[in-house]
Amino acid sequence: MHIVIVEDHDALREMTATVLREKGYFVTDLAYAEDVDSILDGARIDIIVIDLNLPGEDGLSLTKRLRKAHPLVGIIMMTGRDTPKDMTVGYESGADIYLIKPLAPETLLSAIGSLQRRLHGRTQNQPITLSQSENQLNGPKGSVTLQEAETKLLTACMRAPNYELEYGQAANLLGMNDEEYNKKTLEVRVVRLRKKIKNAAGDKLDIRAVRLKGYKLTNSIEIF
Known part of the structure; x- marks a missing residue:
């Protein structure tokens, strides 16, 4: 499974990538939303973990764009925005799971596992x-x-x-x-x-x- 992390906080991004790699996931970690486009051409991406407060294009804009262009990709928002309105906007933008920082690595791993099972069920009869x-x-x-x-x-x-x-x-x-x-x-x-x-x-x-x-x-x- 290929997971992409889009997070501009270097230490958090590197720590998250390390945790996922240790669990056997193939991980690409990026600091900017614009960098996602460079890996989309022909690459298979299963799940994208997106921070909302990104420099340049923000996480909400990236999520909307990805959901439209890649309807089958799993999207997890991992952000410090914790109001009910923020969560509503996140889900309406196309997120599958909305997680509030700070969170334990085990919480993210559980969310990824849950989304992985849902994506598997979603794609069983997916037409080409x-x-x-x-x-x-x-x-x-x-x-x-x-x-x-x-x-x-x-x-x-x-x-x-x-x-x-x-x-x-x-x-x-x-x-x-x-x-x-x-x-x-x-x-x-x-x-x-x-x-x-x-x-x-x-x-x-x-x-x-x-x-x-x-x-x-x-x-x-x-x-x-």
Whole structure:
């Protein structure tokens, strides 16, 4: 499970990251909301722990943006804002769990465990969807951001007979001109896309090579 911590207090961020890593979680710790964007392209994120009083973009703004773009991600707010109004605003912004600082590490670990179980139940029957406008692939494992060319390729596969495209068609959709095109280079591009698909859909979707022909999607995608 990949957990991202967004906290500008260096000592608290480092301590929290250490506690989570010792429990076996893969952790990315960031000091600014703007840094989150640098890890979203193709990366699987399961849970984000967000402080509200961040420099630059604040935690509420970040939460709203993430909830819209990544509806399946788990969001925990960890903040010193402790009034009922603050909590209401936090939940309305998209938080799954609202925790008030200071808190014991065991409290955060319990919240993460609870949210992990809820997310697992939430995604069991989650359809695989593709947003063409946002270049976003959503599935039972999470959400990933695609390149525009990758979105075009998946869309074309869905609309093709038997979900299959020829090598040349795939290369064209991935923006490769005649000079750039060769099967080895094309396969490298498809392998990158395959990793993103796995991060979003797990084993429910793949784009496989069809010998001497091209590529084929193994399942359907809802496109909007």
